[in-house]
Amino acid sequence: MQTQVQNETIENTIELAKLYGILKYLPDGQLTHAPFSLSPYKISAADLQEMTELTAPFSELMISISQNWDFLEHHLEPIAKIDPFLRMLMDCRTDEITQSKQLLVQRNDFFLIKDEHKKTGQAGDYPESNFAESALRQVELNTVSASFPFLITQISHLHRYLFKQNQLPEIIPNNPLSPVVDAFAKAVRDYGSPDGVMLLISQPRGQSFRSVGAGTAFMG
Known part of the structure; x- marks a missing residue:
């Protein structure tokens, strides 16, 4: 059961979230706060470093697979026979004129499985906090939620504001907006058209791309 102090903290944080623009649309068109955690998830520095180091090779793998049509056709064509959506995507490949320029913005999703035996090196070589505490499992490469x-x-x-108010322990800065917007800008410049325009296509009430548009405008 939540105490009065906990309830007040949650209510105040929800109001702060609205002020910070952490919003989503309800089916009736009204705005409310988007789901968020009251505090960051706690992981070891070693787990975070391992996940960070795995990001680049997984991104390179995604790009390589996307450019290997023979591989995709071999593995996806049998599924496309019974999956209308995949069939549509496969047909787009044959109908559309493609070009070699690509920009990948993705998020790697991991499971963290506690593993007390996942300790490497000799005792005393490093502080225990340097060791990964979990066995990582790659579960998804997500290009939409990214x-x-x-x-x-x-x-x-x-x-970070809550941390300054002594309500959270130290947290790691997390600012994906800046590099993503920079990547969009570089892609537009690399495309080489002086009058080029970047289009964001989404479904009605699509929250994710509204956030990209708002973030791009926010960054100028």
């Missing part, structure tokens, strides 16, 4: 850099950045700002 379009939430604005919300993620704002949630990080919210958490």
Whole structure:
């Protein structure tokens, strides 16, 4: 059962989240706060470093696979026979004119499995905090939710504000908005068209791309 102090903290934080722009649309068109955690998830520095180091090779793997049509056709064509959506995507490949320029914005999703035996090196060589505490399992490469850099950045700002109010332990800065917007700008420049325009296409009430648009405008 939550105490009165806990309830007040939650209510105040929700109001702060709205002020920070952590918002989403309800089905009736009204705005409310987007789901967020009251505090960041606690992981070891070693686990964070390992996940960070795995990001680049997984991104390179995604790019390599996306450019290997023979591989995709071999593995996906049998599924496309019974999956209309995948069939549509496969047909787009044959109908559309493609070009070699690509920009990948993705998020790696991991499971952290506690593993007391996952300790390497000799005792006394390093502080225990340097060792990964968990066995990592890659579960998803997500290119859609990766379009939430604005919300993620704002949630990080919210958490840091709470830390300054002595309500959270030290947290790691998390600002994906800046590199994502920079990547968009570089892609537009690399495309080489002086009158080029970047289009964001989403479904009606699509929250993720609204966040990208808001974040891009926010960064100027």
